[in-house]
Amino acid sequence: SGCITSAESVLITQQSHEELYKMLTFNKVTPTEQKLVVVSVSPQSRASLAAKCKMNILETAKKLTSFLKSLGVHYVFDTTFSRNxxxxxxxxxxxxxxxxxxxxxxxxxxxxxxxxxxxxxxxxxxxxxxxxxxxxxKSPQQVMGSLIKGHFAEQQHLTPDQIYHVTVMPCYDKKLEASRPDFFSQEYQARDVDCVITTGEVLRLLEQEGISLPDVDPAPLDTMFSCIREEELTSHSxxxxxxxxxxxxxxxxxxxxxxxxxxxxxxxxxxxxxxxxxxxxxxxxxxxxxxxxxxxxxxxxxxxxxxxxxxxxxxxxxxxxxxxxxxxxxxxxxxxxSKDWLQQVEKLYESLRTEAPEENQRVDELYEQWLGGPGSARALRALHTQYHAVEKTSTGFNIKW
Ligand code: SF4
The missing domain is CATH 3.40.950.10 (Fe-only Hydrogenase (Larger Subunit); Chain L, domain 3)
Known part of the structure; x- marks a missing residue:
């Protein structure tokens, strides 16, 4: 996007599918220091991949889960869940x-x-x-960040820095969002989202591995933090x-x-x-x-x-x-x-049954167990953020964090 500064473009290039590769290789060569790798996939990315591979959404989700796990990823979740x-x-x-x-x-x-x-x-x-x-x-990406580095880490008896959290997004600006100081834990020196890769970069990962997604054997979906009911993915209207x-x-x-x-x-x-x-x-x-x-x-x-x-x-x-x-x-x-292509992606995206966020029982439970109820101080920290006016100066931008 046009308003990105050079410092920000460095942050953005630090997050790429190459970075994910590096982490997965690190895990293989140093098993004692392994990090738990979690990938959260956006529903927009899934629809784009489904259109490209001419598959339905559920098939795409299962095959993508299987492919990512074959690379060494431990869990694959769905940001539709955090969007609730x-x-x-x-x-x-x-x-x-x-x-x-x-x-x-x-x-x-x-x-x-x-x-x-x-x-x-x-x-x-x-x-x-x-x-x-x-x-x-917070956006669904950053709520997922709070869920993974907060609740999920606690459940796994890990600290936030022992989890490497990757999101798959339709957009480059999501990399910038993940790099905001607001989403960084000083205590653990860890980001809520460590790396953002675009849908296009997932395709590049597949190409580098010489794999075509339709040929991958499907894997069961991870049910925690996913909008799954009896083998069915759901969406929002x-x-x-x-x-x-x-x-x-x-x-x-x-x-x-x-x-x-x-x-x-x-x-x-x-x-x-x-x-x-x-x-x-x-x-x-x-x-x-x-x-x-x-x-x-x-x-x-x-x-x-x-x-x-x-x-x-x-x-x-x-x-x-x-x-x-x-x-x-x-x-x-x-x-x-491009118009026809977009229509295909939209059609796939809209093919799922929709569910109101109020109807998701797991979300209700998490409000109680994790956050101590809606509107609590904990909920405010986990689910809300702040913005910062940036002043243009003669030497560049001066951000008031
Ligand atoms: Fe969506 Fe990213 Fe585009 Fe914004 S910049 S509309 S979040 S894809």
Whole structure:
């Protein structure tokens, strides 16, 4: 993305599939100092690989698990699971902000926080103005980081630095997100996510090993931290960028106005990457939400905000046109029109049964066992983060951590 500094690009290149190789080789040659290697795969990456290999999602997941384990990976999880927490926390945060909008002028609109491309731009371009609007909920990648280096490490009787946690993401900016000092434990000198590899890099790993994914024997999926029910993977409704708008909208309609919303009517505005959803009752607008994908629409939104002309209560902001399924780290195929290709990926992504995060019993249990209930100080630390205004100086950027 355009706003990355040279120091940041070093951090990004430190995280690659080569790095993962190095760790796996280290484990083989020094078994006594072995680290536990955990890979968390995003649902967008799985859909991209499935389209490339012409397989369904479940097959892809099983074969990818098998391939990664053959390289020496110990556990393979699914970030759909951690997204449950991101969605639930975003929903609750929105309702709280809505209720205090009269005393806090920057409580609304709440802006989505899961896209590091957008966060990078917001911090560097509009720093202190925009930060108060951004939801503090961690992204699914970073919630997974908290789960693995917090809860999972404890269960395995390991310290966070004894686990090497890798995520597979549709996007290069996720590497930048994983490198943020906010997600680094000073105590253990360990990151919540040690290495991020893109979907394209997984394909390169396969190529380097001379393996074609369809030929791999499937392995059973790891059930902890995965959205699996009786051999079935589940997803969330509301599109390939996580479904934040939809989940927050439905929850808020019910909590704030007692209205049950079953289907959501999107109204495209200037283009398909800028859409609106409105809840009205007796001619009064109760909730007005929007999707703003791609920098053109983001700039437009920021200008509206600056002029005090934004009518929205919530905006799902994503840096990539068409959102995460079209992320810069996804697989591209030559000879196929990009629109058709994206449609295939979307179709696969949407082929799974969807489940509301409230319905996941394992998530409920973890709130109680791991975090001591929703809203606890522990939950706040594990599931929320902060942002930092970056001032441009004549010598570069000055970040206020
Ligand atoms: Fe990454 Fe693009 Fe998704 Fe943002 S919209 S998280 S930059 S893939």
């Amino acid at each position: 927490f991101s969605l639930l926390e975003s929903q609750r945060e929105f309702v709280k902000r809505f209720q205090k909008q009269s005393e806090d002028k920057k409580a609304l609109p709440m802006l989505a926080s899961a896209c590091p491309g957008w966060i990078c731009y917001a911090e560097k371009t509009h720093g202190s103005f925009i930060i108060p609007y951004i939801s503090t909920a 509301g599109g390939g960028s996580g479904g934040y708008l939809e989940h927050i909208y439905k929850y808020a309609a019910k909590e704030l106005f007692g209205i049950q919303v079953d289907t959501i009517q999107y109204k495209p505005l200037k283009n398909k990457d800028f859409q609106e959803v409105t809840l009205e009752k007796d001619g009064v607008v109760l909730l007005q939400f929007a999707l703003a994908y791609g920098f053109r629409n983001i700039q437009n939104l920021v200008q509206k905000l600056k002029r005090g002309k934004s009518p929205y209560h919530y905006v799902e902001v994503m840096a990539c046109p068409s959102g995460c399924l079209n992320g810069g780290g996804q697989i591209r195929v030559e000879g196929e029109a």
